[in-house]
Amino acid sequence: MSDDLLVDVPRERDVVEHRLLHDGRVWDLVSDTVRLDDGDVVREYVDHPGAVAVIALDDDDRVLLLAQYRHPARHVLWEPPAGLLDVENEELVVAAARELAEEADLVAGRWWRLVEFFSSPGGSDERITVFLARDLTPVPEADRYVRGEEEADMVPVWVPLDDAVAGVMAGRLHCPTTVTGVLAAAAARATGWSGLVEVTPS
Structure with missing residues (x-):
């Protein structure tokens, strides 16, 4: 594989629902319902400022x-x-x-x-x-x-x-x-x- 093909690609998926589960002091815990090719899935993750x-x-x-x-x-x-x-x-x-x-x-x-x-x-x-x-x-x-x-x-x-x-x-x-x-x-x-x-x- 050439170097120009070995690259992480940004890609947005439709977020059907976004919920704040916990409002933290530094970062939050959130839940997204994401529309993928084979249906909707729920993903919980830490929303971090970087x-x-x-x-x-x-x-x-x-x-x-x-x-x-x-x-x-x-x-x-x-x-x-x-x-x-x-x-x-x-x-x-x-x-x-x-x-x-x-x-x-x-x-x-x-x-x-x-x-x-x-x-x-x-x-x-x-x-x-x-x-x-x-x-x-x-x-x-x-x-x-x-x-x-x-x-x-x-x-x-x-x-x-x-x-x-x-x-x-x-x-x-x-x-x-x-x-x-x-x-x-x-x-x-x-x-x-x-x-x-x-x-x-x-």
Whole structure:
């Protein structure tokens, strides 16, 4: 199969009925009655605003990971800086820059779109865009974001990209943005970063 045929295709189906089952604090649980070729089906799923994540690499090709407790998984996971698209009409790369500053106290001089994926397409419409960030400098002390809740206890570490890839392949790292992001970064590095599209926060 040629590369131009191996592509996920957006497709809308008629939604006969849409119901809000639960109005959540961050995302909602909804039910759609969808008209398919062989009849109507009901699909319940999480209606999610979407998210961004940042693979921040320093000059030594070390990736920044943060330890964060995730209650539904009952795990402390090593994750890249990431966050919800919860600011109306905010550009994706601007949201990524905001999350990098808020969670890691860093500003990036250069940005690339690295990879994009649906986190759980059978049960959620969440779409995550992962960016590569380089030319990193610290946020001035006086301008740093005050973190709270789970973010207050985040522990940052700089990990060689090859070690992060090894952790993914050995089953030690499980966060989807970590798994997808570090493997995508390693794949991009193997081609000399030639396939990435550079973007600029406005």
